[in-house]
Amino acid sequence: MYNGVSFFTVECEVGFMCGIEGRGLLLLMMNLQQVMPPKSTANGFGRRRGEREGGTRLESKSQSGKSNSGRVTTTGSVIGSKSGSCAVSSHDKLLYLASCLIGLSVEVQVKGGSVYAGIFHATSDEKDFGVILKMARLIKDGNFRGQKTVAEFVSKPPSKNFIIPSSELVQVIAKDVAVTRDGFANELQSDKQRELMIDSLISQTRHVEERELEPWIPDEDVPQLPELENIFDDPWNSKKWDQFETNETLFGVKTTFNEELYTTKLLRGPQTEELEKEAARIAREIAGEDTQDLHLAEERGSSIHENLGIDEETRFSSVYRGTGFDDSGYEEDEDIVLNTHNNETFGDSSGSVDQISTDFAIAKSSDGGQLSSSSFIVDEAQTSQSDGTGADLYCSEIPSRNFSTLDSESRVQENLLGECGGNNDAKDFVEKQPLPEDAQLPKSGDSQSSPNREKAGTIKVGRSANATPYSTSHVLSKGNEKTSSHGEPVDVAASCKAPGEPQSVNSRGRPGSSASSNSDRAAATSASSGPGLSPSSSMGSLSSEKSTLNPYAKEFKLNPNAKSFTPSQASARPLSPVADNAFYHPPNVSAVPHMHGLPVGFGMGPSLAAQQPVIYPQIAPMQSPQTYYHPHGPQYGQQMLVGQSRPVFYLPNYQPVSNSHHLKVLKCLTKDEIISWLIGLEHLCGGSALLTERNPERLLGIIFWEGSSAVHEIAIKPGSKKVLRDLSSSWDMIL
Amino acid sequence: MEGQVGGSGEEFAVGCLLSIKTTLGDEFDGQVMAFDRFTNMLGLKSGPRRNIRLLNANYIKDFSFLGQADDPLDPKKCFLDLSRLQAREHLAVRQAEADAQRIGVGVTTEAQNIFDALSKTLPVRWDKTVIVVMNEVRVSSPYLPESVSGGTAAANERVKKVLEFERKRLQARGSSQG
Numbered sequence: 001m002y003n004g005v006s007f008f009t010v011e012c013e014v015g016f017m018c019g020i021e022g023r024g025l026l027l028l029m030m031n032l033q034q035v036m037p038p039k040s041t042a043n044g045f046g047r048r049r050g051e052r053e054g055g056t057r058l059e060s061k062s063q064s065g066k067s068n069s070g071r072v073t074t075t076g077s078v079i080g081s082k083s084g085s086c087a088v089s090s091h092d093k094l095l096y097l098a099s100c101l102i103g104l105s106v107e108v109q110v111k112g113g114s115v116y117a118g119i120f121h122a123t124s125d126e127k128d129f130g131v132i133l134k135m136a137r138l139i140k141d142g143n144f145r146g147q148k149t150v151a152e153f154v155s156k157p158p159s160k161n162f163i164i165p166s167s168e169l170v171q172v173i174a175k176d177v178a179v180t181r182d183g184f185a186n187e188l189q190s191d192k193q194r195e196l197m198i199d200s201l202i203s204q205t206r207h208v209e210e211r212e213l214e215p216w217i218p219d220e221d222v223p224q225l226p227e228l229e230n231i232f233d234d235p236w237n238s239k240k241w242d243q244f245e246t247n248e249t250l251f252g253v254k255t256t257f258n259e260e261l262y263t264t265k266l267l268r269g270p271q272t273e274e275l276e277k278e279a280a281r282i283a284r285e286i287a288g289e290d291t292q293d294l295h296l297a298e299e300r301g302s303s304i305h306e307n308l309g310i311d312e313e314t315r316f317s318s319v320y321r322g323t324g325f326d327d328s329g330y331e332e333d334e335d336i337v338l339n340t341h342n343n344e345t346f347g348d349s350s351g352s353v354d355q356i357s358t359d360f361a362i363a364k365s366s367d368g369g370q371l372s373s374s375s376f377i378v379d380e381a382q383t384s385q386s387d388g389t390g391a392d393l394y395c396s397e398i399p400s401r402n403f404s405t406l407d408s409e410s411r412v413q414e415n416l417l418g419e420c421g422g423n424n425d426a427k428d429f430v431e432k433q434p435l436p437e438d439a440q441l442p443k444s445g446d447s448q449s450s451p452n453r454e455k456a457g458t459i460k461v462g463r464s465a466n467a468t469p470y471s472t473s474h475v476l477s478k479g480n481e482k483t484s485s486h487g488e489p490v491d492v493a494a495s496c497k498a499p500g501e502p503q504s505v506n507s508r509g510r511p512g513s514s515a516s517s518n519s520d521r522a523a524a525t526s527a528s529s530g531p532g533l534s535p536s537s538s539m540g541s542l543s544s545e546k547s548t549l550n551p552y553a554k555e556f557k558l559n560p561n562a563k564s565f566t567p568s569q570a571s572a573r574p575l576s577p578v579a580d581n582a583f584y585h586p587p588n589v590s591a592v593p594h595m596h597g598l599p600v601g602f603g604m605g606p607s608l609a610a611q612q613p614v615i616y617p618q619i620a621p622m623q624s625p626q627t628y629y630h631p632h633g634p635q636y637g638q639q640m641l642v643g644q645s646r647p648v649f650y651l652p653n654y655q656p657v658s659n660s661h662h663l664k665v666l667k668c669l670t671k672d673e674i675i676s677w678l679i680g681l682e683h684l685c686g687g688s689a690l691l692t693e694r695n696p697e698r699l700l701g702i703i704f705w706e707g708s709s710a711v712h713e714i715a716i717k718p719g720s721k722k723v724l725r726d727l728s729s730s731w732d733m734i735l
Numbered sequence: 736m737e738g739q740v741g742g743s744g745e746e747f748a749v750g751c752l753l754s755i756k757t758t759l760g761d762e763f764d765g766q767v768m769a770f771d772r773f774t775n776m777l778g779l780k781s782g783p784r785r786n787i788r789l790l791n792a793n794y795i796k797d798f799s800f801l802g803q804a805d806d807p808l809d810p811k812k813c814f815l816d817l818s819r820l821q822a823r824e825h826l827a828v829r830q831a832e833a834d835a836q837r838i839g840v841g842v843t844t845e846a847q848n849i850f851d852a853l854s855k856t857l858p859v860r861w862d863k864t865v866i867v868v869m870n871e872v873r874v875s876s877p878y879l880p881e882s883v884s885g886g887t888a889a890a891n892e893r894v895k896k897v898l899e900f901e902r903k904r905l906q907a908r909g910s911s912q913g
Binding site: 090091092093094096097098099100101102103104105109113118119120121127128129134135156157158166169170171172173174175176177204 | 749757759761768769770771772773774775776778784785786787788789790791794813815820821822823824825826827828831832833835836838840841
């Protein structure tokens with residue numbers, strides 16, 4: 001120990017470094033908190049006597065008139081030299097050198113020849129010079145003489161803290177180190193650059209050491225020129241600004257810009273207007289899609305959840321602060337992010353699926369459950385179990401919502417199967433939850449306290465316009481499943497039930513239109529997957545979404561050979577709870593005053609029990625409750641049932657719910673299905689106008705309003721969310 | 736400090752230019768910046784690149800004196816900004832952690848190369864020795880297109896394609912280098 005300086009503990013964590021030179025040079029005052037014991041084993045370091053001693057020594061030395069005596073913190077600590085003749089001890093110099101290495105990536109060679117690379121963290125001292133590295137890894141194994149790099153395998157992850165005792169230490173090598181002020185300046189700059197925390201870096205990091213963000217406030221003395229800010233925002237600005245023209249005027253520069261160089265040439269022909277309309281429609285749909293991705297939502301102008309305390313960073317940056325890649329659960333955030341990524345990566349086909357699942361997930365989450373799109377049933381269960389609030393919510397939506405029907409429907413048709421399997425992103429709910437529907441149903445039934453719980457998947461649809469399409473599809477699908485022994489719906493259901501096979505949704509082909517998803521999807525899925533569970537639940541949960549039909553819903557295929565549904569037998573069990581709450585009715589049905597009574601749904605009658613138990617294999621018993629009966633249905637129904645292989649709609653055991661209307665939106669049908677369906681309907685209902693026959697292309701969904709003996713048909717443009725018109729004209733409700 | 740080094744420290748006077756051979760076979764030149772005879776550690780500055788080397792003098796097998804120059808460490812110019820150092824360390828640790836995530840433990844270099852190639856365009860992570868792409872598609876050993884499983888059909892397909900492409904590229908590169 002010369003001149004009393006004793007310890008070098010370059011322990012940065014603490015913030016102070018103490019190295020004192022007896023003769024008046026003070027490197028820094030450091031708080032010795034962790035002194036690396038040179039002889040310690042690699043299991044952490046603790047305080048050493050050195051530290052203690054250091055402390056005392058420090059004290060004693062501190063009054064040697066150092067320029068920076070006392071606790072001099074960090075910035076700009078200086079090795080002050082009292083006079084030119086004061087020398088810095090070599091020991092101090094070494095210490096100083098070592099300090100310069102802090103945070104740098106160094107290589108340490110040990111006795112055996114092995115070389116470790118890591119971040120220099122600390123050195124210790126007193127008598128020995130050992131080193132601590134962070135995130136150290138072996139890069140050259142001394143045992144393999146001559147081998148430059150470690151063998152093929154990285155055998156273990158880097159060590160967080162790696163201690164090399166002085167007895168082992170041979171040398172420490174650091175490249176490109178700045179040791180003097182000149183060098184520092186350069187380094188500072190590069191440091192600053194490296195410290196730029198880009199969003200993705202922030203998302204990745206587990207440390208939370210970022211600076212405190214402050215909102216930007218413009219300077220007061222900056223001239224505010226509001227008229228400059230929104231110069232292009234005014235749509236009424238008649239003088240459309242043409243940059244080329246401006247350029248030419250101002251600078252005489254003629255443009256050679258040709259738009260067609262950069263994009264597809266537009267062929268304008270006789271169909272232009274039609275195509276444009278179609279394109280505009282699709283654009284509107286896409287723009288109107290619900291999304292859980294905050295950024296997308298903002299672009300589309302949807303309102304954000306102002307009350308959810310979403311800070312600016314979440315809203316506007318791409319920093320994702322979540323659990324990263326841990327697939328720890330069905331967190332919304334994860335869904336959002338991953339789904340978005342997947343959307344971007346994989347494009348639309350999967351995109352919609354993703355979105356659906358996302359939406360669905362989101363919808364569900366409102367119910368407090370974590371939905372994965374695929375698990376409608378689960379959702380349902382969740383919903384049902386969670387509480388009736390979802391349902392309530394659902395209900396209340398009815399008046400306000402639009403019928404988003406059928407594009408969902410069409411999607412539903414096509415995607416039902418896909419949906420079952422596809423609910424993709426990371427949420428293998430389907431697989432994970434074979435969802436014993438049976439179990440669920442009774443459960444839901446049991447758990448239902450409020451009438452809204454119509455677990456049987458009824459009419460969650462009712463919930464709102466959004467729901468409606470869903471419901472319809474849902475119902476429809478249900479009905480379909482029941483009535484017809486359609487391979488598809490059944491399969492879908494079956495497949496949904498059999499999680500083992502995640503169907504690829506995409507392969508089903510989604511209609512290009514946007515996936516209005518969420519509940520719709522859910523509904524559809526539920527339809528396929530379980531009796532009415534999902535749609536309802538999804539619907540309910542999606543109250544906040546302007547969802548449409550389940551794009552994944554399986555396409556309804558009419559099975560002319562379907563057996564008639566005979567509700568009698570199986571109806572016993574779930575029926576009652578289902579029936580009671582079978583139809584979701586919003587408590588505040590003011591908007592649809594005439595709605596009451598039975599929700600009309602259709603089960604393609606025959607299907608049900610016998611033949612299409614497959615449809616909801618799991619929910620076989622629920623089948624009956626599933627079907628929606630028209631109040632007058634049974635009469636016809638029976639007739640139908642008896643002789644007919646045609647789809648019949650009727651509602652078994654429906655118990656009217658007062659003051660509520662139930663709206664079931666039927667799934668999309670193909671043209672042929674619609675025709676045959678409507679023919680059956682005609683029989684059933686005494687013949688209402690079957691406009692669909694005339695315009696089969698247009699009718700994509702049929703909505704039956706409860707409480708009336710007539711069947712209201714709604715013509716819905718494929719893919720749109722609006723009802724074109726109520727063909728039955730006795731309907732005065734705006735969906 | 737020239738005078739301070741005693742005993743065998745003469746040759747380790749600060750500012751000396753030395754050529755050193757270590758017992759482990761390293762050879763290098765450097766200028767002495769510091770020497771602590773208590774720990775027997777020698778601090779050297781090497782070459783034009785400002786490389787710093789802290790060498791345990793016990794392991795010096797042989798050295799030769801190349802010349803003498805001034806003390807490279809001018810005390811007046813030496814500053815230590817602890818906050819900067821700490822920040823630097825934290826940043827480095829963060830980076831290292833992020834990098835560590837990208838390294839598979841117990842995987843072959845081939846696998847690691849594939850992982851790196853995939854990570855250029857797809858979000859990937861390691862799950863033991865399985866490459867997980869976008870959290871849904873899994874590529875397990877031997878990382879062939881056949882080993883791709885999971886995910887939606889589109890995702891699966893895409894990963895397969897990227898994998899094939901990257902493999903071809905790696906092969907082409909490997910053969911051109913080999």
